[in-house]
Amino acid sequence: MNAPLPREAGSRVAQVAAAIRARIAERSLAPGARLPSIRKLAAAMQVSPSTVVEAYERLVAAGAIRARRGSGFYVCGPSAPLTLSALAPRLERAIDPLWVSRQALETDQGVLKPGCGWLPSDWMPQEALRRALRTLARSGADAALADYGTPLGLPALRQLIARRMAERGIAASPDQIILTESGTHALDLLCRFLLSPGDTVLVDDPCYFNFLALLRAHRAKVVGVPMTPAGPDVERFAAILAAERPRLYVTNAGLHNPTGAVASPAVAHRLLRLAEAHDLTIVEDDIFADFEEEPAPRLAALDGLERVIEVGSFAKTLSASARCGFIAMRPDWIEPLSDLKTATSFGGAHLASHIAFAILADGGYRRHMESVRTRLTRARQRTLARLGALGIAPWVEPRAGMFLWCRLPEGRDAAAVARHALGRGVVLAPGDAFSASRSAAAFLRFNVAQSTDPRIYTVLAEAMAT
Structure with a gap:
């Protein structure tokens, strides 16, 4: 609470109250903690003392803080359960890391997931897993x-x-x-x-x-x-x-x-x-x-x-x-x-x-990984060609691995593309979900092993046309 408020945001009183609630939610203001004085907070946030007074009064009425005569304002307790989404500025769901993770994990098998971070299950050494379990069970x-x-x-x-x-x-x-x-x-x-x-x-x-x-x-x-x-x-x-x-x-x-x-x-x-x-x-x-x-x-x-x-x-x-x-x-x-x-x-x-x-x-594990690396090379080449036809270009061409970090054509926003795709059953990974500075709005991450279905490129083409 030591930065001026943005002028374009809503009510100054509501903004001060929201800033205090955020500090309480992230537990940097613990139960029983004394809030800054009215003058100190007004100077820090570049608002009038009357704005802080009204914000404090609203929070008292809501039961979030309490006033002590002659002493100041204090946080009421106990702490609420930890809510990760409250520990950072509110993000659009399409670029919230937690929401992106849940979409990849919660959606059913019919949903395409070129934005996820793992190989398809049929690429994994399933017979070796079964054999290991049988061996352990019999041993x-x-x-x-x-x-x-x-x-x-x-x-x-x-x-x-x-x-x-x-x-x-x-x-x-x-x-x-x-x-x-x-x-x-x-x-x-x-x-x-x-x-x-x-x-x-x-x-x-x-x-x-x-x-x-x-x-x-x-x-x-x-x-x-x-x-x-x-x-x-x-x-x-x-x-x-x-x-x-x-x-x-x-x-x-x-x-x-x-x-x-x-x-x-x-x-x-x-x-x-x-x-x-x-x-x-x-x-x-x-x-x-x-x-x-x-x-x-x-x-x-x-x-x-x-x-x-x-x-x-x-x-x-x-x-x-x-x-x-x-x-x-x-x-x-x-x-x-x-x-x-x-x-x-x-x-x-x-x-x-x-x-x-x-x-x-x-020794079968090494053969398994040789096969995976070969399949990834082929999938990477096909994915690059399909994305290139849509004007989506790689930031670098990786020499191995499953990911492509790709820039969208000029003026396209990855979050908007991801929202459109999700509505069509395709989970994408927009760039700002990966960026601490939120400076990757023009990027998407593609998992080449999960990008083989032609429907993905149909949906991307639709999103680029809107």
Whole structure:
């Protein structure tokens, strides 16, 4: 509540009241907290004292605050349940990360989902999953089927993950790895471990839209760093570090979501030098590692897991149902993070860990991923051609992965296109859902594996014609 109100908005009294309600909803004004004095708030918001008086009176009448004679105004309690949508400016539903996620998850099988972030189910190793479940059921491994896992997770899978990470140049012992229930669970644990409400977190702009929603849940201040085809804009990165003093930087390793860009070695080295100079911790989300034809530079490999934390998951390549992820980090943080995992999820994902190990240890997994990469290459070429015929152009042409970050023709708004498409049974992912600065209104993210149906392009053509 320390910024002037926009002049074009509605009633000044209503705006002051709404600003106070927002602070209460996001819990930066806790129950019992004293509100700013009338004069102080009037000066901060550039309104008259009488406007603040009327706003306070409305909130008293609504039971949101109470007045104490000679003392001022105080927030009534207790806190309302946490509502994530109240922790950020109200967004149009088409670009709200939470709403976009729900549309992709809740719609039925008849809805086309070129905006979603996963492979079609028939691209996944379903027979290998069935075989792993049958093997576990026949083996008499009752602990795998029914018991809790250990705090760090299945030792055999952690050993296998350590070997796989070494193939990408990341040296980590199995004792530096904690298994989690998913990549999202891993990021949530790290936010609980490292952040306090109000801490600043840097993300790429654009970035994976659930980063924005998750950081909102942890009441972090999110600042975007513009992306370039060679990685984050390091000059802006340096300037933001100096100005904001962030606690974390959350980014993708290898293939970037949503753009498909890959950080160059020069950019990776500069990012690490800047992080060291500003005591910044980096969380590198590496869930698309197995989609790469050739490994891109890993910050965790260059840094040796000193200030970089590596996160991974098998939801994109094995199963989004039997989910399993992991965290690799510096040794002295493992025990306190293990305690936090025990406190928040006890010994979860034990069965999923056994399933993941059974499939990953089988040579068939490498053949499966070779097939997926070939199919994605073909799908990417077809999708580029179909979009190009509509005047929709890629920001970069990715060398691997499932995503295309595409610019619409001049004057077209992605949110409007997404609204039209949803009405026709097609779920799209408009650019501003991925952008902390809301500067991607002309972009859509396409999942090429989910963009094979010709109806998608018919609906896009209709939307472009309106």
